[in-house]
Amino acid sequence: MEEGRSTASGIEADSVSLSQRRSNCMCVCVCDFFVIYQFTQQSLPACKPVLSPVWVVSVFFVxxxxxxxxxxGCLHASRSVVEIVYRYDVECIPAPFRGNKLAYIANDFIPKNCTKHLKVVYSDAISCVLATNKWKENLGDGRAMWLWYWYIKRNACALFACYFQVLVCACFLFCPEKAHIALGTFEIPQEQVPRSxxxxxxxxxxxxxxxxxxxRYYKSRSERQLLHGLEYPDIGSCAPEDVINGLPVVPCGLVAWSMFNDTFSFFRGVDELNVNRKNIAWKSDRDHKFGKHVFPFNFQNGSLIGGARLDPNISLSDQEDLIVWMRTSALPSFRKLYGRIEExxxxxDTIxxxxxxxxxxxxxxxxxxxxxSTSNHMLIRVLIDAKNAGKGVAGHTLFLEAFIFSSPSLAIVSNFSPFNTF
Structure with a gap:
């Protein structure tokens, strides 16, 4: 009898535990279903801002x-940069070949040497405001007014930013006392620019x-070949510059084949300015993307020469011109670092x-x-790149838009509130 009772009690305990597990499982399923239902119906508890007029106006002002x-800060950093930009592709063509530039560049017997003189120049949108009297002295009132119209028409945004800075007491802090501007064939003498x-x-x-x-241009390269050289034979992506005369090309592809090959030397008077060509490429590229034991092989040996030749005795990781060129640009107008003048x-100075x-x-x-071009300190270079006032103008424009949108809102709230209060 005792054995029967123990067996019956064990069966009852098992049934109770089974029913408890079923009830717990049903509770979990119901809870999961309820959470999913709330999520799908977007009825989960949430915290959201109440867009009251006072809150909106405060956000705009802040x-x-x-x-x-x-x-x-961005405008000041941008204007602290002194920059010389000179287009030489047309000026360096001999007069007889100005009408047939392709014949000039394709003929190896025509000398490609060219010498130009540059001068340290400072030019900015603010310059037009400060150089008006000098325009009148050099050009006369009639031409000065015509230049004013032409400049305002093409630089309305920059001028507006300048005048707006006057309102926030920034223009007088950061504008140079003397300025230079060149428009068309009219120039203020460069020697009046006290900028170093x-x-x-x-x-x-x-x-x-x-x-x-x-x-098609960007894909014509082999990242693994740049790192491993001839050990990596799969270079089909480099076509048509993958194989020449039955031998693989290192580095392969159209990007390397079309590498920039103009060269520059700088002189101040009779003294040559040394251009440091080291450390112009990213360190990560030199260390991890271009092999230290990979050397150019069978490069520029085809019937068509695209650009620069590479020294076969120097490894790819040390050919920084190539490394800079291989980091392709996302825009059709771009600059690539050639070197640094450390004087x-x-x-x-005339260069x-x-x-x-x-x-x-x-x-x-x-x-x-x-x-x-000179450079800003590193903190500002995080925000801007060289002489680029775009972010500074954008900051002032954002302030102006916030002021424009918040002022009518403030007036509406104060005038139409039922208690004439916030």
Whole structure:
């Protein structure tokens, strides 16, 4: 009897535990279903702001006030940059070949040497405001007024930003006392510009109307071959510059094949300015993307020569011109670092540039420019790139928009509130 009772009690306990598990499972299922239902019906508890007029006006004012110092800092950093930009692709063509540029660049027997003189120049939108009297002295009132109309028409946004800075007491803080501007054939004498260029001075070459982001061009390369060399034989993506005379090409592809090959030498008087060509590429690219034991092989040995040749005795990780060129640009107008001049240039210095005009941009109506530019300190360079006032103007524009949108809202709330209060 005792054994029967124990067996019956055990069965009852098992049934009770089974029913408890079923009830717990049903509770979990019901809870899960309820949570899913709330999620799908967007009825979960949430915290959301109440867009009252006072809250909206306050947000506009706070955002506007926060972006005033940001805009001022960016504009000041941009205007502290001194930059020389000179287009040389047309000026360096001999007069008899101006009408047939392709014949000039394709003929190896025509010398490609060219010498140009540059001067340290400072130019900005503010300059037009401060140089009016000088315009009148040099050009007369009639031409000065015509130049005013032409400049305002093409630079309305920049001028508006300048005048708006006057309202926030920034223009007088950061505008230079003397300024230079060149419009068309009219120039204020350059020797009146008291601006110097402090080292390091970065030398760039700029290409326009050059689409490095074209998919077929960008894909014509082999990242693994750049790192492993001839050990990686699968270079079909590099066609048509993958194999020449039955031998693989290192580095392969159209990007490497079309590498920029103009060269520049700089002189101040009779003294040559040394251009440091080291450490112009990203360290991560040198260390991890280009092999230290990979050397150029069978490069530029085809019937068509696209651009620069590479020294077969120097590894790819040390050929920084190639590394800079292989980091393709997303825009059709871009600058790439050529080197650094580690000497200061005074405002009245005239720099002679001796260059070899080898690179063919004439077949696709491109242009070539040489750029000398100083730099901002590292904190500001996070926000802007060289001489670019766009972010500073954007900061002031955002403040202006916040002010425009918040002022009518404030007036409406104060005038139409039932108690004439917030």
């Amino acid at each position: 955002v506007g006030v926060l972006f005033i110092p940001v805009g001022i 260029m402090k080292a390091p001075i970065y030398v760039y070459y700029q290409l326009d109307n050059y689409y490095q982001n074209h998919r 200061d240039l005074d405002a009245d 002679s540039v001796k260059l070899l005009n080898n690179y063919n941009t004439y077949s696709f109506s491109g242009s070539k420019k040489i750029v000398l």
